[in-house]
Amino acid sequence: MTNFISIFPLGIVVYPGEQLNLHIFEPRYKQLITSCLAENKSFGIPTVIDSKIMEYGTTVHIKKVEKMYPNGEMDIITVGENVFRILEQVKQIPDKLYGGAIxxxxxxEDLPNTRLQREVLQGVRELHTILQIHKTFKKEDNQLSAYDLAHHAGLSLNEEYELLQLLYEAQRLEYLKRHLYKVIPMMAEMERLKERVRLNGHFKNLTAGDI
Structure with missing residues (x-):
């Protein structure tokens, strides 16, 4: 399926099913959101990396206008829908301030992989324990997908974008698993280093052991 959508490029990655809260203040995007609300249409958020609009993004629909300001600015709640790939970009739609894309x-493919999903969820929780972060999810554990977990796994923007391009759930989970297996030992060592630095200069109970 191919179609034309209005786009709102941002330096973030949005995943299907994700809730994204936005404060709309630029005139072109106030116009875009007003148009989407009037026509009950979704719009696309392609990822921007190094000031370049990337090929992939996600469509979102406006779930709710949380607040309207006297100057036309607004706070909106959106929800991610489908991953798209840009075939052709239109920098400015005729008679509009904003751009679009074909x-x-x-x-x-979103078929679940129970074994991988459990391993990734365990890794995310282990990482959060090391970092002393407490996070809860809005879904039951067995309903969490790679998209639900990706923003909580400590990925960089480039890594989040790489995951967006993976079109099979097993691939996405495997990507997160490899990342966590790499980063968890590094973070654990950093925490041990911080502890050694904190203890430096304190009185210590030391023993020479069995000599």
Whole structure:
């Protein structure tokens, strides 16, 4: 399927099913959101990396206008829908302040992989324990997907974008698993180093052991 959508490029990655809260203040995007609300249409958020609009993004629909300001600014709640790939970008739509793109929607396989999902969830929680972060999810553990966990795994923007391009759930979970297996030992060592630095200069009970 190919169609034309309005786009709102941002330096973030949005995943299907994700809730994203936005404060709209630029005139072109106030116009875009007003138009989407009037026509009950979704819009696309392609990821911007190093000031460049990337090929992939996610469509979002406006769930709720949380607040309208006297100057036309607004706070909106959106929800991610489908991953898209830009075929051709239009920098400015005629008679509009904002741009758009001709896009298609790659087949996105979301079949669950229970074993991988458990391993990734365990890794995310282990990472959070090391970092002394407490996070709760809005879904039951067995319903969490790679998209639900990705923003909580300590990925960089580039890594989050790489995951967005993976179109099979097993691939996405495997990507997160490899990342966590790499980063958890590093973070654990950093925490041990911080502890050694904190103890430096304190009185210590030391023993020479069995000599």
């Amino acid at each position: 896009v298609n929607y790659p087949n996105n």
